[in-house]
Amino acid sequence: MAKIDPSLYLNNQATRTPSPDLGKDEFLKILMTQLQNQDPTNPMDDREFISQMAQFSSLEQMMNMTNSIDTLVQSQLVSPVIKYSHMIGKQISYQAYDEETGEKLDIETGKVVAVSQQDGWAILELDNGEKIYADAALEVRDPTDSESNNNQGDEANE
Template identity: 35%
Template sequence: MADVTGVGSSQTVLDQYAQSEKEVEKSNELGKNDFLKLLVAQMNNQNPLEPQDNTEFVAQLAQFSSVEGIDNLNNTVDDMASELRSSQALQASSLVGQSVVVPSNEYGFLQSGDLIASYSDIPATTSNVSLQIKNKSGQTLETISLGYHDKGPMSLRWDGANLEMDGEIVELDRSLLNRKEYFVDEEGNQVLDDEGKPIPVPYPVGEYKFEITASIDGKSEGVDTAMSGKVDSVTLGANNQITLNLAGGTKAPMSEVKQILN
């Protein structure tokens, strides 16, 4: 069993799949050819003085036809399942190097120039969603009010400085943030963006966790949140189960993927 360590290694996954799909003949199965041989042997060895009844012979032919039809149907279904699993293996190999959001991943690994993301399901329409960003030590770095949100899925993306909710940029009041470091030029002057605003320096590379609470019926409730992780490799295991191996050691079946980040 080999790991896929790059997008170009998709053939490795398919080779694994082909090896696991080799048919093993089972001695206790009666196929259509065996059935036909038995039928011919029965005809060759029948008593000429008491030949087989025509009705019984026709019934056996009909039974043979049923066996052949079932055998062909099984082969067709097996071929379809084989093609589906092969397609899934190829799709999984293409995820190597990309980030995915899975429920079993507690921390997102923020790399330089990259972002981390989360997926939550808000249980009811709420007047206010609150986000806490914590580091690996459990220290709360930022507490951000995100305001109103409808019942349903909510996705967040964070590059260490800027935040996006459901595809829209969140206008952060930076005077309320703990981190107030901005880029400066060689002369010590703040670097400004196209709108004339200073450009914030993002939090350093590391693991971060989002904790989300929602105000529902006057009470603050915690919301289950899945974090993103980068796919390091893909493993094809027993019964052709595809497992994604994420940076940091988390393993997740492909069926758990909530989002694939571009």
């Protein structure tokens, strides 16, 4: 009796996992196969072919634009200047230190006038001439909110 070779069993065959993505190369392969196997007595309509090519071109442009936007967003998320730029014009409080002794001084306030970067860290430049690391800010306020609160307090005292 003939023996069956176990290497021919289906469960011993290498499996291929299909990709859900259809790229340019796959589209062109399908198109070429379609052209090669079309009925010579009833060829593909020119308008249908042009329409498919236009759709493919549009799809490719949208995919390229999506990749460009993703790259732009990722580069902006990494930059500390972009990350902290919303703080320009805000009033911040921070712990002041004596530069010579390193001793803690009073908590000071200042208005952020610029944001810069040094060694990958965001530096807040204040209207009083100080430069502090962004993570050293203890409190952030909108100066217009504190002015309106002060005016309301003045009106209540009158």
